[in-house]
Amino acid sequence: MMIRDAEDGDWPSIYPFFSEIVAAGHSYAYPADLSLEEARAWWMEHPPGRTVVAVQGSTVLGSAKMGPNRPGRGAHVATASFMVDSAHAGRGVGRALGEHVVDWARRAGYRGIQFNAVVETNEVAVRLWRSLGFAVLATVPKAFDHPEHGLVGLHVMYLDLEE
Template identity: 40%
Template sequence: MSEKDFAAFWPVFQEIVTSAQTYTIDPAIGFDDAYRLWCQAPLATWVAKDASGTLLGSYYLKANAAGPGDHVCNCGYMVAPAARGQGVARKMCEHSQTQAKASGFLAMQFNAVVATNTVAVALWQRLGFRIVGTVPEAFRHPQQGLVDTHVMHKALMR
């Protein structure tokens, strides 16, 4: 993702992060740190646009760990509020799995899926991810207080 694309995506990123309902990213993160986190630190970052060029969402792909754990990848997905419910997250997740396999990753793991984010949990499960662990009260939800997070995993090459 170019810096220009990230600048267009920035309002979506800010809205999602400042809502503090789904991501363990500091809500006060600035543009430069967010760009490094979302675009420079990962192996690759993609942006989803419709036929007219309207930004629908973005995701990144990176190794989940280093060294002996670098065969498992991790992704983060964000969908623009106006594009929710249109299959954008599904398409990005399917695309990310194809990209992960092409990059040699053997599995994909999501480290902290907020349990109250039931739409995401259900989507990931429909796409073949399993909850392999639950961390009690690992997330401070602004309305619901301390809530659980799930570790979700899917083998990509079997």
């Protein structure tokens, strides 16, 4: 597996799993039924942000987007989002993307990484981020409308890159 910057030609390979994950409603609050071009605007970052893909040969396994969490006086803290194609789940793609983002943020001089909205019932993601050193700072109760669990909390998670 290799992680590289996403190119325009990667979007048609990202969109199918992007739309599948958004439609499932378990982990992202993006609008449902985004067209190919509407979804591209939500996922493909522009500088100072960045979008990457995890690939094996010509197959896109997953993707991550990253950049400053806030502009201006908040730009010293990064944020990121991750999606892995369900056909490639359980193969370490999410971990590899997570490690890549942490390394990128350190090299880019960010002082921390903040995830603003990790769905508390997304146990795989919460376990992964904790294993990479992230802590749950707070949980906003009933902030996410899960299709099976109803209103559940959103964790704000943080990794201090200066420790």
